[in-house]
Amino acid sequence: MSRVIGHPTPYIDARRKVTGEALYTDDYRFSNALHVHFLRSPHAHALIKSIDASAAEANPRVRAIAVGKELPTAFGILPISPDETAMAIEKVRFVGEIVAAVAADTKQAAMAAAHAIRVEYELLPAVLDPEEALQSCEPGRQIHDHSRDRTNIHKTAELSFNDPEAGLQESTFVRSAEFKFAGVTHAFTEPHATWATYSPDGELTVISATQVPHYLQRTLSTVLGLPRHRVRVVKPTLGGGFGGKGDPFPHELITAHLAMKTGQPVRCSFSREEVFLTNHGRHPTTLTMSVGCDKSGKLTALHGDIVIDGGAFASFGVVTTYYNGVLLQGPYRIDRFGFRTRRVYTNKPQSGAMRGHGAVNSRYAVETLLDMLARDAGMDPCDFRMQNFLPAHTQTVGQLRITSNGVRECLEAVRKRSGWDQRFGKLPFGRGIGVACGFYISGSALPIIWNRQPQSVVHAKLDADGSIVIFSGASDIGQGSDTMLAQIAAEVLGVPLSRIRVVTADTSLAPVDLGSYSSRVTFMAGNAAKSAVEKVRHEIALAVSQERKVDADALCFDHERVLTADGQVDVSWDEAVEIATAFRGSFVESGFYISPKLGGDFKGSGAGLSPSYSFGAAVSEVAVNHHTGEVRVIKVWSAHDCGKALNPLAVEGQMEGSIHMGLGQVLSEELRYDNGRLLNANLADYRIPTALDTPEMDVTIVESADPEGPFGAKEVGEGPIHPVLPSIGNAIFDAVGVRMYELPITPEKVRRALRQGSV
Amino acid sequence: MPDLTLNVNGARHTVWVDPHESLLDVLRERLGLAGTKRGCDQATCGACTVLLDRQPILSCITPALRCRNRDVRTIEGVALNGKLHPVQESLVESGGIQCGFCTPGMVMTILAFLSENPNPSAEQIRRALSGNLCRCTGYAKIVSAVQRAAEVLRS
Numbered sequence: 001m002s003r004v005i006g007h008p009t010p011y012i013d014a015r016r017k018v019t020g021e022a023l024y025t026d027d028y029r030f031s032n033a034l035h036v037h038f039l040r041s042p043h044a045h046a047l048i049k050s051i052d053a054s055a056a057e058a059n060p061r062v063r064a065i066a067v068g069k070e071l072p073t074a075f076g077i078l079p080i081s082p083d084e085t086a087m088a089i090e091k092v093r094f095v096g097e098i099v100a101a102v103a104a105d106t107k108q109a110a111m112a113a114a115h116a117i118r119v120e121y122e123l124l125p126a127v128l129d130p131e132e133a134l135q136s137c138e139p140g141r142q143i144h145d146h147s148r149d150r151t152n153i154h155k156t157a158e159l160s161f162n163d164p165e166a167g168l169q170e171s172t173f174v175r176s177a178e179f180k181f182a183g184v185t186h187a188f189t190e191p192h193a194t195w196a197t198y199s200p201d202g203e204l205t206v207i208s209a210t211q212v213p214h215y216l217q218r219t220l221s222t223v224l225g226l227p228r229h230r231v232r233v234v235k236p237t238l239g240g241g242f243g244g245k246g247d248p249f250p251h252e253l254i255t256a257h258l259a260m261k262t263g264q265p266v267r268c269s270f271s272r273e274e275v276f277l278t279n280h281g282r283h284p285t286t287l288t289m290s291v292g293c294d295k296s297g298k299l300t301a302l303h304g305d306i307v308i309d310g311g312a313f314a315s316f317g318v319v320t321t322y323y324n325g326v327l328l329q330g331p332y333r334i335d336r337f338g339f340r341t342r343r344v345y346t347n348k349p350q351s352g353a354m355r356g357h358g359a360v361n362s363r364y365a366v367e368t369l370l371d372m373l374a375r376d377a378g379m380d381p382c383d384f385r386m387q388n389f390l391p392a393h394t395q396t397v398g399q400l401r402i403t404s405n406g407v408r409e410c411l412e413a414v415r416k417r418s419g420w421d422q423r424f425g426k427l428p429f430g431r432g433i434g435v436a437c438g439f440y441i442s443g444s445a446l447p448i449i450w451n452r453q454p455q456s457v458v459h460a461k462l463d464a465d466g467s468i469v470i471f472s473g474a475s476d477i478g479q480g481s482d483t484m485l486a487q488i489a490a491e492v493l494g495v496p497l498s499r500i501r502v503v504t505a506d507t508s509l510a511p512v513d514l515g516s517y518s519s520r521v522t523f524m525a526g527n528a529a530k531s532a533v534e535k536v537r538h539e540i541a542l543a544v545s546q547e548r549k550v551d552a553d554a555l556c557f558d559h560e561r562v563l564t565a566d567g568q569v570d571v572s573w574d575e576a577v578e579i580a581t582a583f584r585g586s587f588v589e590s591g592f593y594i595s596p597k598l599g600g601d602f603k604g605s606g607a608g609l610s611p612s613y614s615f616g617a618a619v620s621e622v623a624v625n626h627h628t629g630e631v632r633v634i635k636v637w638s639a640h641d642c643g644k645a646l647n648p649l650a651v652e653g654q655m656e657g658s659i660h661m662g663l664g665q666v667l668s669e670e671l672r673y674d675n676g677r678l679l680n681a682n683l684a685d686y687r688i689p690t691a692l693d694t695p696e697m698d699v700t701i702v703e704s705a706d707p708e709g710p711f712g713a714k715e716v717g718e719g720p721i722h723p724v725l726p727s728i729g730n731a732i733f734d735a736v737g738v739r740m741y742e743l744p745i746t747p748e749k750v751r752r753a754l755r756q757g758s759v
Numbered sequence: 760m761p762d763l764t765l766n767v768n769g770a771r772h773t774v775w776v777d778p779h780e781s782l783l784d785v786l787r788e789r790l791g792l793a794g795t796k797r798g799c800d801q802a803t804c805g806a807c808t809v810l811l812d813r814q815p816i817l818s819c820i821t822p823a824l825r826c827r828n829r830d831v832r833t834i835e836g837v838a839l840n841g842k843l844h845p846v847q848e849s850l851v852e853s854g855g856i857q858c859g860f861c862t863p864g865m866v867m868t869i870l871a872f873l874s875e876n877p878n879p880s881a882e883q884i885r886r887a888l889s890g891n892l893c894r895c896t897g898y899a900k901i902v903s904a905v906q907r908a909a910e911v912l913r914s
Contacts, residue, residue, distance in 0.1 A: 014851040017859030018866065020794020020834035027793035189798050189806055189860040189894055239796070239860030240894050272799040418850065478858025478895050649854035656897030657857065683803040683892060691888040691898040 005491040005711050007577045008649035012483045012497065013237065013476070025193035025209045030265035033195075034063050034103040034257055037110035039117050040277065041092035041099055044126035044347035045143070048099065048119060054178040055116040056102055061109035064261040065117070066101045066254055077215060077247045077352075079449055081154070081314035083144055084350075086253040091124070093143055093312035094349050095276030095677045098250050103258040103266050106286070109540055126277060126347040126676050127152050130286065130309040133344035133467075134465025143312060143345040152345040154310050155320040159604050160338030161397045167301030167336030171292025173376040175369045180286045180742040181361040182670035183309065186354055187283035187688045190239020191270040192278060194252045196259035205232045206256050209239065211246040211475050212515030215448065217507045219248035220256055235505035240682030241477040242661070243353035244280055246517045247315055251278070255471055276681035279671065280352030282620030283308035283343070285324070289365040291334075297377035299370075301336035301387045302328060304362060307566030308351070310343045315352030316517075319444075323358025328366055329396035330439035331407040331615050332388040337397050347676050348374040353505050353517060359440065361743075364666075367436035367726030368739065380424065381435050381730070384416050387400040392704070393474065399600035400608055404714070406641030406704035407437060407615035413639040413700040418619040425734060430624050437617045441610035442643075442706075442714040443486050443520025445595035454592035456524040457511035460489060460532040463586040466574045468493060468536070469501045473513030474525040476504060479717050480650040483523045486530045487646055488710060492533040493540075494557030495573055511590070519715035522646065523611060524593045526710035531591030539587065543580040545573060596708075611715045612706045618659075618723035620695075622731040629750035633663055633728055639700040642719045644712035648701060655699045655720040662724025663695070664688045670744050765826055767792065768836025776823050783807045783818035786833060794834040794863050798892070805891030808864035809833045814869040834863035837870065846870055849908035850901065857895035865891045869905055877913055881906070 016022040053065045068087035076082040087098045100117050104110035125141050127133050133143075133152035143152050166175050195207040204226055210216050213233040221228040240243070255268040270278070287306040293299050306324045310317045316343040325339030356363075374384035390396065392405035414435065415421065424433055447455055459471040468489050476482040486500040493499075503509055513525050537557055544562050545552035548569045555562055560573040571579070581587070599605045619637045624630070636659045668687040672679045680686045705712035729740050738753035770800060774878065783800075786792045786889045795798040798806030800819045807819040808833040837844050843851070846869050856862050872879070872887040879887070882891070884905045885898070893901065 008854070010854065011856060014856045014859070015843065015847075017856050017862050018847040018850055019838045020792075020863045022859055023793070024796070024860065026797065027787075029791065029793075126811045187892075187894055189804060189858065190796070191798070238858060240858040242894070269797075272801055272804075478860075480857070653854050653857055653896055653900060656899045657895050658897075660897035661894070682801050683799045684801065685892060688892060688894065690890075690892065691885040691902070694885075694898050697897060697899050 003491065004487045004497060005646050009483060009487060009647045011480050012396045012502065024190055024237050024239055025195060025343055026269045027208055027209055028195050030195065030197065032639050033265040033267050034105065034109040034262060035110045036101055036103050036258055036266050037099040037107065037114045038098045038251065038618065039114040041088065041097045043092055043093060043121055043123060044095050044122035046092050047124060048088060049122055050120045051100060052118040053100065056113035059109060059113045060100055061105040062113045062256050064103045065263065066257055071223055071253060071257055073680050075219050075223050075248060076314045077316055077448065078314065078318055081318055084313040085679060086250045092616050094347050096349060097312065098254065101254045102538055103262055118620065128346055128348065128676055130307050130344045130346060133346050134307065134342060139756045143347060147345065150237060154314060154343045154345050155321045156340065157325065158340040159398065160326060162336040164301045164303040164336040164338040168290050168292045168303060171300045171556060172293040172295040173373050174290060175372040176290035177741055178286065179365045181285040182744055183281055183284035183351060183673055184665045185276065185279050186242040187683065187686065188240030188242055188244055191272060191275045192249065192251060193270065194255045194268040195248065195265060197264060197265045198259040202255055203230050203232060204260065204752035205234065206252060207234045207236060208252050209245055210235050211241040211477050211517060212505055213475060213505050214473055214512055214514055216248045216252060217419045220253060223253050224256060224260065232508040235475050238477045240473065241516060242355045243357060243517065246353050247280055249278060252472040255279040258361065273681045273682060277349055279349035281671065282354040283310060283320055283351040285361045285363055286450040287362060289504055291369040291373060291404055292365060293373050293377060295377065297379045297387060299332055299334045302334045304339040306339060306341040306362065308341060308343045310348050310450045311346055311348040311350035313350040315350045317351065320353065320358040322604060324362050326398060327359035327439060327607035328362055329398050329400050330390055330402065330613060331437050333390045335397045348673060351444030356440065356718045360722060360725065363438060363722045364394055364726045364729060364743065368729055371730045371733065382411060382420060382561050385437055386411060386640040399605060401598055403612045403708060404643055404706040406617055406702040407617065409702045410615055410617040410639035410641055411437060413702065414617045414619040414637040417590045417698055417700065418637045420619060425748065430626055430735055432731045432733065432735025433619055433621045434727045434734055435617065435619045436723040436726035436730060438615065438719055440488045440614050440719035440722060441518060441608065441713065442523040442614055443610055445598050445609040445611055446606050447514055453512060454594045456513040456528040457590060457592045458525060458528040458532045459511055459588050459590050460536050461586060461588045462536050462577060462580065464577065466499065466577045467501060468499055469503060471503045471510045471531065472525050473510045474521045475503050475516040477516050479654060481525065483650065484522055484526060484646055487528055488529045489533045492530060493537055495560050518718065519717045522713050523709055523715060526713060527593040528591045530710045532589050535591065536588035539589065540576050541578040542568065544576050547579050552749035611708055612643065614715045614719035616720050616723055618727040620727040620731045622728060622735055624732055624735040624750060626736055626754055629747035629754065631667060631732060631745060631750060633695040635696040635698065636724065637698045638720055641702040641704045643706035643714035644703050645701045646711060646713050651701050651716045653697050656697050656713060659697050659724050660689055660694050662721045665743060666725040666728045667744055761824065763823055763827055765831055766829065767831045768833060777866055778824060780823045781819050782821040782823045785823040786818060792833050792835050796860055798860065805868065806832055806861050806864040806907055808867040808891065810867055810871055813871065815868050834866055837866060844881040845911040846873065849904040849911065853900050853904040853907060855896060855904035857899040861893045865893065865901065873909055873912060877909060879909060
């Protein structure tokens, strides 16, 4: 009787987006608005000796200037590491850090005034190499005072179960390698933008391109010293995030501060270069990984030693540090398991969360080593993986609870659809196919800021006009979560989508949802929405049952009618709404989601806990030119277990987007620095794949019906990226017989490997 | 500041502009036509694509003064009388829109492309779209939307 759930559904805001009517942050206009421009550090590491803004102040078009000491409260998305201030105060820690800001009548005046501010710096030696950052150093070289032992180590995460080192020694086959991953960035198409207004009665409104309105509201309140109920955050239509708009940012705080200082609306809109300097992308990583198996190919032990380059500040880094290791506990059963990850501070823009957060690089390493072990054990790489999968309804060694699990079906699908059995190892030299699997969380079970509130609350309003309005704090960032909420309401109430309106991501209208990160929205906000509209349905059923003298449980909601199976009662939706709202008026029901208690009681047991996990597999086919080293990806077959595809159109879109982003990281994308200065801070030199570079895609949705997901659903936003990268690496080996340990895999690196004839 | 007369979506506008202002600046900041997006401002992402005398151009690097008395068509001028153009309809229905930020520029490129190539191959479509970056979709659904729209327009 499903009408909406499970059917390909165009996004409810697609019509507004395709006509240009959808308003993104920078499309808003306020009269009497000021423009902000930031003065940024030209140095990677330096003390600020003095700031002279007198020339800027003299400009008659300048309305306010702000410097670091005005906003001294430290913040960070994670309350355990608030190490950042809105502007640098005593010293700068990367090229591009904001030192001062100007609000002026025009953008040009703001820029000119910002450039007229004189800052005197005393240069400090910059720490740019993560290896160096691990070593103890002179106090002057320490980026933050709070790092321990005179190093620049931000966080060490370590977990070990059942002595994996000994396990490796006892294994029949062991493969170890060192891998290197360049830093990559989200490259969303919409640059960061923020508007702030401050009303005469003291309410701050911030309209911003943010994935996390709730955390932004909290941070604005803390840093600006306003009570939270006087801070309103609104997220309009948003042009892509992928994790890159998942922190509260300095520019948001400063824009709000300048609105408070001037009493005028302030507009902040970034240039593309500024977007790059506000990176927060995937951590550059060096890791050594070892995996072992017995002679039958059963996995025995895994150990990883990982160093991740955090850049100047913490961002989500503590979580990343754990995720690099803990998310290797699936999709395979490995009972002797351990890792150590060290995140270091360096004088570069900070690294943070990016699609597939924390697990993409280490997944590449593991899946590459598994390919090598399969060969050692004389097994087909698909068979080798198949016999090591975790089952459903089990626990990993680190006590991650696995509920639904469709990984077997995923691998079978890509194996069959790619013609693996006829083609693997049999294609001519220069042509090859490779396979890999993936595993990811459907939302973090623990909120970032620990409290007893639900992770998501949704209100559903039934009005006398027969409409349903869903109020949710969830942030649609292009993944289609507004449509998902509307679909759930329509499904439960048996009405078409046109009856449903969705109001989201406005802290003054919608109840709290923690935001779009950790692939949590469909699972958590979806569950909350389902519960809210089920209560509305219950209220309507109760009212109709009393009036028509039937059992409430006998009533069905279908095709805009409320009826019994025998036709004894059959009222239209509008009639049912009239009955339900008689003598009480329109009403609102509230639903919420709280994760069940999960995990063990050891230190670090909270990392990677999720109410459910998604699984996936990919096969890629490549052509490698052995003269030039150029790798062309011809086709990618991807299968993903998303529990239940609430909207197959959106699920496919997320899978295809993951293939595109994975392809970019594996072959062409890299943030390149010279002495701490970003060399390719533009979309011409930072090469994301174009329509011509992106291969043919074949996507298969696997539905494992998660017992706790809404209608069985779990995530699809991030999981599908994981197997893409290693499947391409493994395909290169099948094509030309070289293993690639460094990403991106440029033609030079392939040529070098071919010359050296690596393993 | 010189004055400038533009024909935008069939309507004449006269504005005072600075000589350095781009067509994108004038459309967004002076005429309030914010449907055209500023993605990179460096002529690489294609989000600001509009049609100038029916040819797709990057409005972020086109000086506004060069457009004097010429016909500019923006995304606001594509759906007429509230009815989507088949290209728009097809993008909506096929899921070729996610965050939507690249979409207006993408639509303008597709319109110009299909008017010259009514029956394109997938490869030709990919080539035509290669100047319009999309980070969400992986392009697959956009390419199929163009094929569908081409069919509709031919019939």
